[in-house]
Amino acid sequence: MKHEHKYKSGPEKYVMVIDIDKCTGCGACVIACAVENNLPVRTDETRKLLSVDWLVIYKITNGKPFPKTRIAYIPRGCMHCDNPMCVHVCPASATDKDDKGVVSQIYPRCFGCRYCMAACPYHARVFNWWDPTFPKGTERGLNPDVSTRMRGVVEKCSFCNHRYQRAKEKAMLEGRTTLRDGEYITACAEACPTGAITFGNVKDPNSKVSKLVKSPFAFRLLEKFGTEPSVYYISRQEWVRREADRYFEEKAKKISKE
Amino acid sequence: MDAALIPPGVKRCDFKIFLGWILFLLAIIGWGAYAVFLVWYKALNQTNMNNYFGFGIWITLDLAVIALGGGAFFTAFLRYILGIDKLKNIISLATIVGWVCYASALFVLGLDVGQPLRGWHIFWYANVHSMLTEVAFCITTYFIVLCIEVLPIVLENVQLAKNRFIHLFSHNMHEYMYVFAAVGVFLSFFHQGSLGGMYGVLHTRPFAYRTGFFIWPWTFFIFILSAIASGPALTLLVTWILQKVTGRRLVAKDVILLLAKITGSILCFYLIVKFIDTWYWATHILPEKGMTLKECYQGWFGPYGLWLLFAELGVFGIIPAIILITPRFRENEWLLAVGCLFDCIGIVINRFVFTVQTLAIPTYPFDKWVVYSPSWQEWASTIMILAIGALVVSLAYRYLPLFPQEPELNP
Numbered sequence: 001m002k003h004e005h006k007y008k009s010g011p012e013k014y015v016m017v018i019d020i021d022k023c024t025g026c027g028a029c030v031i032a033c034a035v036e037n038n039l040p041v042r043t044d045e046t047r048k049l050l051s052v053d054w055l056v057i058y059k060i061t062n063g064k065p066f067p068k069t070r071i072a073y074i075p076r077g078c079m080h081c082d083n084p085m086c087v088h089v090c091p092a093s094a095t096d097k098d099d100k101g102v103v104s105q106i107y108p109r110c111f112g113c114r115y116c117m118a119a120c121p122y123h124a125r126v127f128n129w130w131d132p133t134f135p136k137g138t139e140r141g142l143n144p145d146v147s148t149r150m151r152g153v154v155e156k157c158s159f160c161n162h163r164y165q166r167a168k169e170k171a172m173l174e175g176r177t178t179l180r181d182g183e184y185i186t187a188c189a190e191a192c193p194t195g196a197i198t199f200g201n202v203k204d205p206n207s208k209v210s211k212l213v214k215s216p217f218a219f220r221l222l223e224k225f226g227t228e229p230s231v232y233y234i235s236r237q238e239w240v241r242r243e244a245d246r247y248f249e250e251k252a253k254k255i256s257k258e
Numbered sequence: 259m260d261a262a263l264i265p266p267g268v269k270r271c272d273f274k275i276f277l278g279w280i281l282f283l284l285a286i287i288g289w290g291a292y293a294v295f296l297v298w299y300k301a302l303n304q305t306n307m308n309n310y311f312g313f314g315i316w317i318t319l320d321l322a323v324i325a326l327g328g329g330a331f332f333t334a335f336l337r338y339i340l341g342i343d344k345l346k347n348i349i350s351l352a353t354i355v356g357w358v359c360y361a362s363a364l365f366v367l368g369l370d371v372g373q374p375l376r377g378w379h380i381f382w383y384a385n386v387h388s389m390l391t392e393v394a395f396c397i398t399t400y401f402i403v404l405c406i407e408v409l410p411i412v413l414e415n416v417q418l419a420k421n422r423f424i425h426l427f428s429h430n431m432h433e434y435m436y437v438f439a440a441v442g443v444f445l446s447f448f449h450q451g452s453l454g455g456m457y458g459v460l461h462t463r464p465f466a467y468r469t470g471f472f473i474w475p476w477t478f479f480i481f482i483l484s485a486i487a488s489g490p491a492l493t494l495l496v497t498w499i500l501q502k503v504t505g506r507r508l509v510a511k512d513v514i515l516l517l518a519k520i521t522g523s524i525l526c527f528y529l530i531v532k533f534i535d536t537w538y539w540a541t542h543i544l545p546e547k548g549m550t551l552k553e554c555y556q557g558w559f560g561p562y563g564l565w566l567l568f569a570e571l572g573v574f575g576i577i578p579a580i581i582l583i584t585p586r587f588r589e590n591e592w593l594l595a596v597g598c599l600f601d602c603i604g605i606v607i608n609r610f611v612f613t614v615q616t617l618a619i620p621t622y623p624f625d626k627w628v629v630y631s632p633s634w635q636e637w638a639s640t641i642m643i644l645a646i647g648a649l650v651v652s653l654a655y656r657y658l659p660l661f662p663q664e665p666e667l668n669p
Contacts, residue, residue: 049308049628060624074624085462091390092379111379112302112372114312115390121462121621123310127372129303151301152372222621224548225462243624 009082010099012179013230014159015202016186017212018075020235020244022196023057025073030055032191033077035141036160038148040132052126052149054078054157055188062239072240075197077188078103078124078157079221079229086116086125094154100201101230102159110153117154121222122229125156159199160186181207219245263657265416267665270656271504283649290642293635294369302372306633313613315632316370319640321453321609323359323366324397325481326602328489330356330404331439331446336520338439347513350411350660351500351651352493357404358647359492364401369639389456396449403442407435414659447482454481457612464547465554466616468539476535477612480528484605487525490517491578491601498595500655507667508660515585518594522582525601529575536571554619561629562615566607574604 033039033055045051055077062070080103087095087103094110097103117125131151134142142148145162149155167184171177181200189197200207212218213232219241220229235241259273270276297304307314333352337345368374380394413419413428451474457466458475468475494517501508540551556562581587581597588594618628632640654660 047308049310050303051309058622058624085460089388089390089456089459091385091388091394092376092383093385094379094383109376109379109383110373111376113370113380113390114372115388115456117309117312118617119460119462123621126309127302127312129308130301150373154372222462224546227462245623 009101009203011203012100012201013203014080014101014164014184014200015209015213015230015232016077016159016189017198017209017218017232017234019196019198019212020072020074020233020240021237022194023073023075023192024194025057025059025071026193027057028191028193029075029188029197030057032187033157036143036146036187037158038132038134038142038146040128040130040148041135041138042130042133050129052128052132052155054124054126054155056123060240060243062243070237070239072235072237072243074233074244075188076122076124076221077231078159079122079227079231080157080159082228082230083226085119085121085227089115089119091115100164102161102164103156104158104161105154105156107147107149107153107155112152112154114154121225121227125154127154128152163187217241221245260657263415263417265414265657265659268659269506269668276652276656279652280649283645283652286645287642287649290638290640290645293638294642296635297369297639298374304633304635306631306636308628308630310628311614311617311630313617314630315614315636315640316366317613318606318610319643320363320366320370321613322606323362323643324450324453325485325488325605325609326492327356327359327363328446328450328485329491329493330359330407330489331400331442332486332489333493333517334407334435334439335443338436339443342516344513344516347661347663348493348497348509348517350658351497351654352490353404353407353411354651354654354658354660355493355496355647356489357401357408358650360397360401360404362643362647363397366639366643389452389459392452393449393456396445396452400442400445400449403438403445406431406438407442410435411654411658411660415657416659446485450482450485451478454478454612457616460616461547462621463616463619464544464549465619466612467543467547468535469543480531480535483524483528483531484608487521487528488601488605490521491525491582491598494518494521495595495598495602496651498591498598500651504655506664508664510663510667513663514594515588518582518588518597519585521601522579522584522588522597525575525579526583529571529579532571532575536567554615556618556627560627562611562618562627566611566615570604570607570611574600574607578604 037054039052039054055075058074058076060072060074080101084097084103087097091113092109092111094106095103095116114127117127128149128151132148164184167179171179181204185199189199198208198212200209202210202213204210212234215234217236218232218234220232221244233244264270305314329352333345333349336342337349368377371377380391384391410428410431413424419425454477455474458468458477461467468477470476494514497509544550555564558564578597578600581593588597614630620626
């Protein structure tokens with residue numbers, strides 16, 4: 001019995017590669033994401049499990065005492081899985097995976113059952129526990145390309161899908177049907193000051209991501225669940241790979257055999 | 259004061275005492291209604307659910323009452339399909355209890371979803387691959403069947419039955435009830451199973467994930483079994499409570515013992531299957547998902563500790579099974595009540611761990627356990643649901659001829 005259906009992408013398949021060794025945990029990507037995608041802000045955001053965050057940074061340590069202590073940061077958005085459990089379970093077809101690999105969310109269709117949140121092992125999906133609020137004055141800076149969401153629905157990272165549409169329109173005006181590498185990138189990738197986040201079409205052999213995903217140090221989170229995430233991580237530090245990926249041991253054995 | 263409404267040949271307590279009880283229940287319902295108002299007006303921030311715990315006490319209640327409401331379809335199956343005539347003496351109560359359970363489940367769903375006014379989306383934009391879609395369709399249609407099954411019981415009220423048309427209509431409905439019983443069994447089989455399937459398919463949540471047969475994980479079949487092993491136990495427990503509170507014999511002992519024996523046998527079978535399932539899950543499924551049994555529990559006595567497993571399968575599994583399957587034990591009415599109560603608690607724990615503990619277990623190696631504790635609004639609305647159940651059963655007991663044997667048992 002297999003509860004799996006792997007989606008096949010079209011000529012484009014967008015993936016994200018995050019170099020953990022370059023990430024300083026500055027949070028610029030989180031802010032850029034929030035501003036770009038009109039994420040609401042309440043006066044009190046201390047209870048983080050109630051916040052609407054599409055991108056979250058986890059801090060991990062090697063657990064060793066000073067001076068051998070090491071710290072790493074793992075930015076985590078939606079994994080845009082090729083076998084997305086959230087898409088399979090949504091009873092109202094409010095979430096789907098498109099040809100370019102983006103798992104979308106249809107906010108006006110979602111009725112807030114939260115089954116997708118239970119199904120997602122990455123905690124990539126967040127719920128609007130409140131009506132959206134924006135600090136006075138900031139509502140004038142809302143992104144007109146992205147709809148705000150109402151209370152009672154689930155939302156998640158969209159790989160800045162509106163940027164794809166904008167890039168595609170620009171390309172069409174220039175008489176092109178395909179996008180150049182770097183023409184469509186997410187807000188987090190654009191904002192990262194250390195260049196830790198790379199975004200692009202993995203099916204384009206000349207794209208940066210197509211080379212990065214082949215790195216022997218590349219891995220994906222929770223690979224053994226068979227979700228086939230579209231977000232890759234790279235770290236040259238073994239302890240990071242071990243801490244970040246439960247199945248590192250098996251993967252390490254596989255790499256050594258190859 | 260309400261003597262004209264009370265079924266002939268039976269005695270009921272003084273109206274003032276009954277009114278006092280109803281007012282007490284209404285006070286609880288009023289408290290719960292205020293909580294419900296807050297949830298609908300201010301949204302789900304009134305609960306203690308969060309982005310890790312998308313499911314909380316309401317979903318536990320939902321799954322629990324649907325399992326415990328299984329007494330209606332299973333007793334109907336025994337009575338109308340298998341032809342166990344004796345059970346006609348308890349079928350009306352089983353149907354009323356089942357109706358209350360399913361009505362509660364639907365109401366709780368309306369409370370639990372973020373956008374209740376969009377509830378119809380599940381039917382209009384149905385995703386046929388989702389187990390929840392199957393649950394929604396089957397529960398809704400089965401609730402309609404339950405309403406049809408409850409209707410002739412309500413129409414038997416002494417004043418309503420005076421109307422010739424109503425009387426004949428109700429009588430004819432009884433004649434064709436086996437058709438609705440069969441439809442009810444069919445629908446219940448699928449939604450009880452789909453509720454188990456909802457969790458069993460989650461290969462991203464190793465605690466709930468199960469392999470299985472064709473498209474269905476084993477939880478599909480185990481949930482059906484657990485519903486028929488616990489639903490009749492609730493019917494028996496409600497009968498026992500009614501008998502103790504009113505001081506009257508309502509159902510003959512041989513009928514109660516027969517249903518207890520059937521329930522005990524199914525509970526034993528369910529436990530055997532459940533033990534095999536738990537063993538296979540711990541030794542095969544979890545390792546395949548890179549997890550161990552230890553990682554699924556918060557130590558022995560933590561909020562999600564191993565004590566839950568022992569409570570579910572041991573104290574509230576094996577003990578009621580022994581009581582209900584042993585003639586000497588089940589003949590003792592107090593032990594029988596304990597057996598039925600423990601049986602029901604065991605199933606509630608089972609539904610709790612599937613809905614809440616599944617979400618509490620860290621999925622990332624670097625993540626931590628998160629504990630969920632319901633808010634007062636969640637407790638109040640849950641208690642309100644139970645109070646509404648008590649209200650409906652109280653009204654039905656007083657004004658409807660639920661127990662055909664009552665006049666002869668209380669000469």
